[in-house]
Amino acid sequence: MAEVLVVVEHSGGAVKKLTLELLTLARTLGEPAAVVFGAPGSAAALTGRLGEYGAAKIYAVESDELTGYLVAPKATVLASLIGDVAPAAVLLGSTQEGKEIAGRLAVKLDNGLLTDVSDLAADGTATQVVFAGSTIVRSKVSRGLPLATLRPNSVAPVPAPVTPAVSPVEVPLSDADKLVKVVDRVVEQKGSRPELTEASVVVSGGRGLGSAENFKLVEELADLLGGAVGASRAATDSGFYPHQFQVGQTGKTVSPQLYVALGISGAIQHRAGMQTSKTIVAVNKDAEAPIFELADFGVVGDLFKVVPQAAEEIRKRA
């Protein structure tokens, strides 16, 4: 069976959930082979987890130099690996980095690229949900091998344990790979909440919260539900909450089991980032707010009354 290359995303010695989704999808297309980029020793820490989700092979691309530059070297290494192993498909996460590596790879190989796919069938047909969730497109690479980036939360990760064979890959970097140097990486206080794009529950606040201070209400409900906190653009633009938590067209796309929208009107650009959530709940004082058109359960009311009461009720039941 031909290999399916999966580019691994990891941080702090842990494999990201999206990578487990990629491995699960890869198994339907061929034999999953995980490609780990990182400093020496990175792959060893991840082998157990990658094997648990079916990575029969692990290509360890390890070098201290590699991490000092933006994506270009990774695309170079992948292009050469693809030449060597002739994989059935190449899968990456639909994250900024995943898309950037894939874009470079597409140009290097003169190969088609399918981004933000939610599924890839064995015959190479990809499913993409576009235009704020209103349209489903099926598309195919017509030149080269299936090269796709997968949207987070599109596939449920299912374990299929194997013992991976680890093969180190040499990294010959050219000058063209070293044009962009990373001079500083700052990890900001992350806290204990799950990552927004990976969370199974997301509680988001909008302009209706009125202030940064009031976002505590959103955080409180998120913590009670074990979820991540999100925000509308109006909320991030007003400085109520940091930009990296913005959900929507120009923010993150989330697809949790439960999405709670508090004081959010439900503009089409917001919906673009949360439409595919399994269950949607909204609190808004305007009965005509468009968010109610897609809410499975909506409360028309003042969030400053409804949310504290809900929090209290959850505590009571706990």
Place this chain on the structure above:
Amino acid sequence: MNIVVLVKQVPDSGAERELRSDDQTIDRSSANNVLNEMDEYAVEEALKLQEALGGEVTVLTMGPEQAGEAIRKALQMGPDKAVHVLDGALHGSCAVATSKVLAAALRTLNPDLVLAGAESTDGRVQVMPHMIAERLGIAALTGARKLTVDGGTLTVERQTEEGYEVVTAATPAIVSVWDTINEPRYPSLKGIMAAKKKPVQTLSLADLGISPDEVGFAGSTSTVVESTKRPPRQAGTKVTDSGDGGVQLVEFLATERFV
């Protein structure tokens, strides 16, 4: 410093958008077309750099005749001139082909810096800046929330999942920007009038030395097999709070096993 800003016309993301049933390309006749919002931030950043460092700002787009509207819109903000790559054979081009055309046009302009939006709201693929950089062999610093220029050295601060990172490169380079980088200016009346007289050069594929079969449907590396409208989500229960809205909300969450 000579700067080229990449701008694109996209259907308004706030309105209904559709694919054409005949060839599965974006239906521009029914959509309200606008300048890609993120590109306004790229134009603004170019103008700020021009104010500080001098040089020329050129707007570059590849798109059909009507993309000229997006060029005008961008020129109204203040750039000096524009280049429009316009050719019937371009219709249906995939990202790989588009990057080939834009890279060829950039070679003729030979800028010190290329600015782009971090993504276009129609495709939201975020790949164009890296594809172009790959072709031109120049640096790509993407997703900037802050850009500093010191002689020929560019420093960019970019948001990451974990926090942010600071990256640096020498010009020539391409930088793509997020909407957190600045506040785009509104065109002044003077700017609107002046834009009408600004030169817009049209380039064809022949001008760029690209053959028609390398682009459009003929040269595309991917194809849309079919598209279907997704049934809209059905609205569920809506209750009006009369004192127990929070409790009712939790009851719903409990039936769905979230609490």
